[in-house]
Amino acid sequence: MESSAQLVILAGLAIGLVYGAVGLLSGFCLMSSMRGFLAEGDGRLVRTYALAMAVAIAASQFLAASGTVDLGKSIYLQQAFSAPALFLGGLLFGYGMVLSNGCGSRALVLLGRGNLRSFVVVIVLAIAAQMTLKGLIAPARIALVQASQTTVSANSLPALLSAFGLGDAASRTLAAVVIATALALFAFAHAAFRRSPGQIAAGAIVGLLVTAGWYVTGFLGADDFNPVPVTSLTFIAPIADALQYAMLSTGLTLNFGIATVAGVFAGSLVTALATGRFQLEGYSSPRHMLRSAGGAALMGIAGVMAFGCSIGQGLTGLSTLALASSVAVAGILLGTSAGLRGALRVQPLKTAAEAGSPSAKATPQPSSRF
Template identity: 35%
Template sequence: MDLLSIVETLGEGRTALLMGVITGITFGVAAQRSRFCLRAATVEFARRQMGDKVAVWLLTFSTAVVWVQAAGLLGYIDIPEARIMAIPGSWSGAIVGGLMFGVGMIMARGCSGRLLVLAATGNLRSLVSGMVFAVVAQMTMGGWLKAPRDWIASQWITSGGRNVDLLTTLHLPEWGGLAFGLMLAILALIIARKNRIGASRLIFGAGVGFAVALGWALTTALSRVAFDPYPIESATFTGPSANTLMFLLDSGNAVLEFPVGLVPGVFIGAFFSSVLTKEFKFQGFESEANMRRSLTGAALMGFGGMLAGGCAIGAGVTGGSVFAGTAWLALTAFWIGGMVTDFLLDQRIARVSEL
């Protein structure tokens, strides 16, 4: 059965929902097995270490770039028509939101995607923090926090009614993005070899990047057969978490789409992966102070991720894989915010405890 037949049978909304679930399950399994996490990589790098967490993050990112750029060259992904490329981006939002998200992921001990994966493995701290993240993201999308988000985002936006294509801006050839991804992948494998990371973890780390490319390819295919225009998008967790929350609260008025299927798909994939590997375990907050810190961090990520145009996955990997200008700026801000916060907060606590 081809895609057109599936769309005619299920309808465009249910087909998009199914695509989100498939992408989410792929992501959830791969992320749980590889322990992919931007926050962990940021902390490791901030402490002048090039360990396994940095290697896995680099491999995930480079794999996403390679798959997406190769699929774009072959015509399987319409990169110029991707949602993040086809609308104006906010430089100011990427900077301010990215820094806030970077601070939040250190405080919450995990980025939004990692919190979702951990929640599926029985981590109640991540579950509660993830719910706070989703509520604040919804408030930022269309609630009380929408006005300040719009004001900050409007201070400096891209010109021409579109985001900036870095490959075009830098006058690089069409295959430039693919070449860059391959070089990053080689660097990741060199670091992985030095840290003696097993083949299984590397495969699943690459699987996270593949899931991002899968989402781009599936929504591109749907956009080509859908009667109404359908946005080309992939994995991200800020907007989808908010949309999924509203779907659960008011499913009668919710619109079936790719993001609504993504979050449950990640949860399902990570849950069954943790059960099969016997890693499912209930965990809670260590203390009241730990709870305050985690929930504050989750709130910062909810606002910051929506302002930045995506989370550590949405802007950091998904947007980065298509070389969207504001996504790369947001990714840089994630790293800076995370490293500074780790130095001022966690490393400071460690230094004080040693005295």
């Protein structure tokens, strides 16, 4: 293995370690954010996510503007993409996220804390994603994409602004500044969020981790003879690859995504043990397990269709200001909202202790705060 590839893997492991620790301590999760915002009246977590998005956009676009990283080499800025597949994938992913009570990255974090439900989610998600990438479901996915993809001249917001006569540098700066500022204002307009330094730190750190991923793969990994894919934090394909690597390591090669997955689990585990948060937890009923596994399968299939998850598209994809990512994220938000409110709302399951109580509440969500 070349030294640049080794450096990328070590850096991916370090990024994952930090993400795992921050995710455990802060409860960083899009689904939890939207549940608090839509159902519980607590808007702090959604502001944390918005701040992470603002930091990721501003810092990533700075790297691109300085010529340090070519974001155009990422999967998010392709000239041809299928908007229907991206939106449908995002929609189903968001709903599956509610069924499983969290996305793939959150499942890794909770697994490190001893949540055995998350073990089922991670395994089922990995299998379903691999089936969609290369297995039985792959032909149907490819046929859908080929039948509905279109080629666009402007694949990002800066490119769209350039089409109206703005220069490339001005278009990139204007788009990044406006969107990042709007997201930051949304975050800090909330008084409770301003009084939560831990949540502010979590949002800033996660946003910088996305940028670090771009720097590691796009700059440190830019070897003319052995280049690595330009990417950053994302969890659907990497979780699938990590499971395959665990089974067939002698025939496969470590990469940034696999190292990040391992780092997230390890970072959460070490943090949980160090802070006394480690506790084994399981399912309350067979129905609970079935719903969780079904949501994980839906996330694995849909995450591949959408080219990413709530982190892979919601933060990493949007940090490139790709129009395709906006389509996928719109689907994720709509699917999550449908699962949390309205006629398609996923009903909360009772715990074993609450099963006989007429006033039973939803199963408590294990989301610690700074």
